[in-house]
Amino acid sequence: MIQFPRRWRLYDFVDNDGKSIIKKWMRGKDKDIIARFNQKFDMLERQGSDLPAGLLAGTKFKHVDKLRIFGKGVTWRVLICKGPISNDFEFTILFIAQEKDRKLIPKDAEKQADENRSAIITSSNRRREHERLN
Amino acid sequence: MKDLIEALRKEFQDEDYRYAYDEEFSNARMATQIKVLREQQVLTQKELAEKAEMKQSRISELENANYSMWSISTLRRLARALGVRIAFQFESWGELLPEIEDFDRESLEKPKFEKDSVFAESKVKEGRASVACIPEQLKLMFSGSEDEQKQRSHVISMGDWKERHDEHPHSAKDLYNEKRRA
Numbered sequence: 276m277i278q279f280p281r282r283w284r285l286y287d288f289v290d291n292d293g294k295s296i297i298k299k300w301m302r303g304k305d306k307d308i309i310a311r312f313n314q315k316f317d318m319l320e321r322q323g324s325d326l327p328a329g330l331l332a333g334t335k336f337k338h339v340d341k342l343r344i345f346g347k348g349v350t351w352r353v354l355i356c357k358g359p360i361s362n363d364f365e366f367t368i369l370f371i372a373q374e375k376d377r378k379l380i381p382k383d384a385e386k387q388a389d390e391n392r393s394a395i396i397t398s399s400n401r402r403r404e405h406e407r408l409n
Numbered sequence: 410m411k412d413l414i415e416a417l418r419k420e421f422q423d424e425d426y427r428y429a430y431d432e433e434f435s436n437a438r439m440a441t442q443i444k445v446l447r448e449q450q451v452l453t454q455k456e457l458a459e460k461a462e463m464k465q466s467r468i469s470e471l472e473n474a475n476y477s478m479w480s481i482s483t484l485r486r487l488a489r490a491l492g493v494r495i496a497f498q499f500e501s502w503g504e505l506l507p508e509i510e511d512f513d514r515e516s517l518e519k520p521k522f523e524k525d526s527v528f529a530e531s532k533v534k535e536g537r538a539s540v541a542c543i544p545e546q547l548k549l550m551f552s553g554s555e556d557e558q559k560q561r562s563h564v565i566s567m568g569d570w571k572e573r574h575d576e577h578p579h580s581a582k583d584l585y586n587e588k589r590r591a
Contacts, residue, residue: 310420310429317413317509318437318474326514327441329473343475346429407416 283320285405286367288391296391297353300371301408308346309408312353315342316405319355319366331355336389339369350374354388359396367395367402414506421502431505437474438512439484444472445517446491461490492521 287295301309315330319342324331331340334354342353354370369391372384379385394401421427447457447468454468461468463486470476471487481497488495522528 306423306426307429310426311433313420314430314433314437318434321413321512326445327437327474328444329440329475330437345475345477409420 282364283323284365285316285320286365286402287405288367288369288395288402289400295403295406297368297371298406298408305347308344308351311344311346312351313408315344315353316368316408320405334385334388336385338392339385339388341385343374352379352384354384356388356392359392360399367392368405414510417506417509427502432477434505434509434512436477436479438508438517439479440472440474440476442517443468443487443491445514446493446519447472449518450491450521457487457490461486492523493519 287297338356340355344351352372352374355366358365370384370388372379455465458465458468484495
């Protein structure tokens, strides 16, 4: 089989200490949850957001989308943006929130995600290539 | 891609992990396949909904990669509306990795019955038999003496089929796959 390069690259926003926010957040989580997150990220990396319909939903911030992951009775929302350096082949994980009664916890999760996106545009070292969760 | 498969081979050693990953993948694949089959047949969600006697909003829900509440009766209705069949069977874990590896639009497309080459009208074209008449022709071609078989070769270009028959068992699946690849 001919091997084509992956079409999309996934990046993680890093905090002030240079640590991946998703990696940090995932620490201590059940294998069941980690598997569900990894599957969605694998799908996004391989197919982008066009083929699997509804993989990404919009938010009130134009450049921020959210990925839905449901596991162990809890809905998680991973806030993601295309790019923001190269919009044609990158996604960056900006923030992780919980969703309850259609509301995000923390309330300002989308705003924080948008601010993180701006921080990456200002300084590209505020992100690094996505590290597989384990 | 190799990296992903290697990672999954390790990660799947954990039972909870592999069941959760498979559940997510299977849900997304089913939803995506409904969308792909609908688009393959150039149907709008509304048109598919009418064929399946559902609401358009229901089709939209079923095509969402996050949908997980599948019912067999709904899938049967959709299969019929799309002219394909729904298969229910248990699979081994080893079969999942190639499915993940091959997941793309092309792998999800399936011909409806009328366009399925296996059921295409039996034709003898340029000395080659169509796949639709294989089982009967094979029985006929390889029965009787060699002379009798040679006499039949004016109807069917037998050399081609005999060669295949000698190479490997002529299961319908092999021949179907061969035809599809061609």
